[in-house]
Amino acid sequence: MQKEARPGTGEQAKQHALVQLRQAILRGEMAPAQRLVENELAEQFGVTRASVRAALIELESEGLVERIRNRGSRVRVVTVEEAVAITECRMALEGLCAAKAAVEASDEQLAELADLGAAMTKAVADGEPVTYSELNHEVHARIREFSGQQVAVGLLERLNAQLVRHRFQLALRPGRAQQSLSEHLAMIEAISARDPQAAEAAVRVHLGSVIDALRD
Amino acid sequence: MQKEARPGTGEQAKQHALVQLRQAILRGEMAPAQRLVENELAEQFGVTRASVRAALIELESEGLVERIRNRGSRVRVVTVEEAVAITECRMALEGLCAAKAAVEASDEQLAELADLGAAMTKAVADGEPVTYSELNHEVHARIREFSGQQVAVGLLERLNAQLVRHRFQLALRPGRAQQSLSEHLAMIEAISARDPQAAEAAVRVHLGSVIDALRD
DNA sequence: ACCAACAAGATTGTCAACAATTTTGTTTCG
DNA sequence: CGAAACAAAATTGTTGACAATCTTGTTGGT
Numbered sequence: 118m119q120k121e122a123r124p125g126t127g128e129q130a131k132q133h134a135l136v137q138l139r140q141a142i143l144r145g146e147m148a149p150a151q152r153l154v155e156n157e158l159a160e161q162f163g164v165t166r167a168s169v170r171a172a173l174i175e176l177e178s179e180g181l182v183e184r185i186r187n188r189g190s191r192v193r194v195v196t197v198e199e200a201v202a203i204t205e206c207r208m209a210l211e212g213l214c215a216a217k218a219a220v221e222a223s224d225e226q227l228a229e230l231a232d233l234g235a236a237m238t239k240a241v242a243d244g245e246p247v248t249y250s251e252l253n254h255e256v257h258a259r260i261r262e263f264s265g266q267q268v269a270v271g272l273l274e275r276l277n278a279q280l281v282r283h284r285f286q287l288a289l290r291p292g293r294a295q296q297s298l299s300e301h302l303a304m305i306e307a308i309s310a311r312d313p314q315a316a317e318a319a320v321r322v323h324l325g326s327v328i329d330a331l332r333d
Numbered sequence: 334m335q336k337e338a339r340p341g342t343g344e345q346a347k348q349h350a351l352v353q354l355r356q357a358i359l360r361g362e363m364a365p366a367q368r369l370v371e372n373e374l375a376e377q378f379g380v381t382r383a384s385v386r387a388a389l390i391e392l393e394s395e396g397l398v399e400r401i402r403n404r405g406s407r408v409r410v411v412t413v414e415e416a417v418a419i420t421e422c423r424m425a426l427e428g429l430c431a432a433k434a435a436v437e438a439s440d441e442q443l444a445e446l447a448d449l450g451a452a453m454t455k456a457v458a459d460g461e462p463v464t465y466s467e468l469n470h471e472v473h474a475r476i477r478e479f480s481g482q483q484v485a486v487g488l489l490e491r492l493n494a495q496l497v498r499h500r501f502q503l504a505l506r507p508g509r510a511q512q513s514l515s516e517h518l519a520m521i522e523a524i525s526a527r528d529p530q531a532a533e534a535a536v537r538v539h540l541g542s543v544i545d546a547l548r549d
Numbered sequence: 550a551c552c553a554a555c556a557a558g559a560t561t562g563t564c565a566a567c568a569a570t571t572t573t574g575t576t577t578c579g
Numbered sequence: 580c581g582a583a584a585c586a587a588a589a590t591t592g593t594t595g596a597c598a599a600t601c602t603t604g605t606t607g608g609t
Contacts, residue, residue, distance in 0.1 A: 129402065130563065154590070168384075170591090174387055176415040177383035186345065187570045187591055202484040209485075240573055268418040269425075272488055371561070381594055386561090403561055403600045469602070555606075567596070569604070576585075 124256050131162040135172035137162050142181050142192055143281050153182065153190040180279045193279070200283045203276050209325040210273050211257065215304060215320045216313035222263040227309050230259060233306045241294050249298075252290035256301055259322075260308065262324035287330055300326060339376035346380040351388035353378050356395050358408055359497050367400065370404040382443035382518065386406045391421075396495045409495070416499045416547050419492050424540040426489050430480035431520060438479040443525045446475060450521045457510050466516075472517055476524065503546055516542060 138158065141147055153173065161168045173190050176182040183193040195203070222230075231257050240249040257277075261270045287293065300323035307315035341468035355376065374385045386491070389406050392398040400408040434508055438446075449472050456465040473493075477486045503509065523531035 156590080166591095167563065167565095171387070171390055174390050175394060176425060178391055188572090191589065199484070202482055205429060205482065206426060206484050206488060209429040211419060213425040220574095247536050266418055266421065268415070268492075276484075312425060370559090372559095382561095383593065383595095404602090406562065553598105553606100553608085553609085557602100557604080559602075559608075562597105562598085564597075565595100567592105567594075570590085572587100572589075574585105576583105578583085579581090 128166040131171045134158070134162045134164045134168045135175055138169075138172050138176060140276075143278060144178070145282060145285070147192045149192055149194045151192050153192065155190075169230075179275055194270070195279050195283065197283075197331060197333075200280060201328050203279060204324055204328050204331065207273060207276055208328075209323050210269045210276075211261070211324065212317040212320045214261045214266055214269050214273070215308060215316040217264035217266055218260050219308045219311050219313045219316040221265050222308065223294065224261045226259070230256065230263075230305045230308060233259065234302050237301060239297055241298050245289055246294060249294050250284070253288075253297065253301065254284075256305070263308075283331060287327070290330065293330060296326060297323070300305065346384040347387045350374070350380045351391055352386045352528075354385075354388050354392060355395075355494075358392070359494060361498065361501070363399055363408045365408055365410045365498065367408050369408065371406075395491055396544045411495050411499065412535065413499075413547060413549075415494060419495060420540055420544050420547065423489060423492055424537050426485045426492075427477070427540065428533040428536045430477045430482055430485050430489070431524060433480035434476050435524045435527050435529045435532040437481050438524065440489040442475070442479045446472065446479075446521045446524060449475065450518050453514055453517060457514050462504055462510060465510050466500070469504075469513065469517065470500075472521070476520070477492050499547060503543070506546065509546060512542060513539070 138153075147153070155166045155169050155173070158167060158169045162169065173182055173184060177184045179188070182190050184190045218226075233252060237249060237252045237256070240252060261273055262269070300319070304316065304319040304323060307319045347378045354369075363369070369389065371385050371389070375382045377387065389398055389400060393406070394402045396407060398406050400406045449468055453465060453468045453472070456462075456468055479487055480486070515537040516535070520532065520539060523535045
């Protein structure tokens with residue numbers, strides 16, 4: 118175990134630990150339910166335990182880490198039912214964002230969405246699921262952004278972070294991309310048509326199908 | 334300044350500080366934008382600074398407190414635009430909960446809602462705005478609870494906590510209770526009729542009118 | 550009088566040591 | 580052989596002190 122970076126360069130130690138730990142969890146480098154011992158993490162990141170501790174507290178309220186009194190922290194495992202519940206909330210909130218984006222987005226932003234749609238179509242045609250998954254994520258992020266609804270954006274980012282592991286499993290499923298593609302195109306079309314109700318409906322259809330896929 | 338309680342009785346110091354501070358903020362005992370100095374709070378609650386610190390980090394991600402690097406913490410002030418944005422999110426999430434509650438709630442739980450509706454009607458008739466406001470809050474809490482949607486419940490509780498100050502202002506407005514009452518009764522009726530779509534629509538109507546009232 | 554540089558005070562960020570708690574392994578008794 | 584009691588190890592919770600940073604008040608020059 119060697120120290121990864123130098124927190125002495127003015128970079129706040131707690132922030133450093135927070136960023137590193139979050140990345141490690143989101144990248145899936147930590148096994149599900151893996152124990153997170155404060156001392157080990159402190160040495161690994163080259164900071165003190167107090168900083169790791171502060172980071173863990175923050176990650177707990179982000180829903181990425183589970184902490185039990187006097188028993189330590191572990192990577193939180195999201196069950197399938199939880200993933201479904203989270204996606205239901207996404208349905209409500211992303212529906213709101215899509216409706217607002219249909220009204221608020223500039224013409225340039227709509228063009229950007231159209232470009233993303235074309236890129237997704239190409240990725241599916243070329244059979245590149247990884248690229249497609251990234252574009253998928255990007256489309257959702259852009260729609261959130263264009264809505265201008267900061268509160269919803271914050272909530273959604275937190276929710277999405279909890280779904281990383283399930284997202285992986287979903288993306289690699291054969292035939293999933295094709296269905297997902299048409300749903301995304303429908304979302305983009307409705308927003309471009311500046312039709313809030315249709316945009317919200319399209320998002321609901323899409324995430325409804327995600328829920329079905331999650332349930333296997 | 335005297336110590337308020339005994340953290341030595343096994344009650345974890347950080348939890349103690351967290352609960353105390355949260356209550357103080359929610360009760361409005363801390364003036365808006367008031368500075369929260371770690372040392373003062375530590376002495377006031379009879380715990381050490383580290384515990385206060387941990388509590389502040391948690392309250393920050395709950396959106397109740399604002400922390401700036403090396404500059405300290407203060408009670409977060411929610412602007413009117415933010416309150417509107419938060420209520421838009423409530424609209425989406427409580428709509429989801431109402432729809433699920435219409436399907437999932439037991440007959441006993443529906444009876445409980447009916448009782449609350451009757452109590453609200455009486456409170457308005459008797460001209461007791463404080464009682465009405467409490468019942469109002471209770472109805473929303475029950476509907477959330479009956480939905481069984483744990484994730485949405487968590488998000489909504491966080492959002493509601495940020496609105497305390499605005500809620501006060503809203504409740505005392507003359508004529509507001511009458512309009513609010515009929516909207517609540519419509520929500521209860523739709524859920525009792527086990528009609529998810531109507532329930533969701535009723536919630537949206539209600540919170541839409543809250544948004545209008547917020548904007549003055 | 551005004552502005553910049555500087556110094557003093559206040560406050561947060563970090564650290565290492567200590568105490569409390571839980572878990573695990575061992576022993577002893579039935 | 581199994582179960583309860585006990586002891587040892589690991590880990591988290593807490594504490595007080597120290598360092599870094601920001602704010603404020605003061606001073607000196609123009």
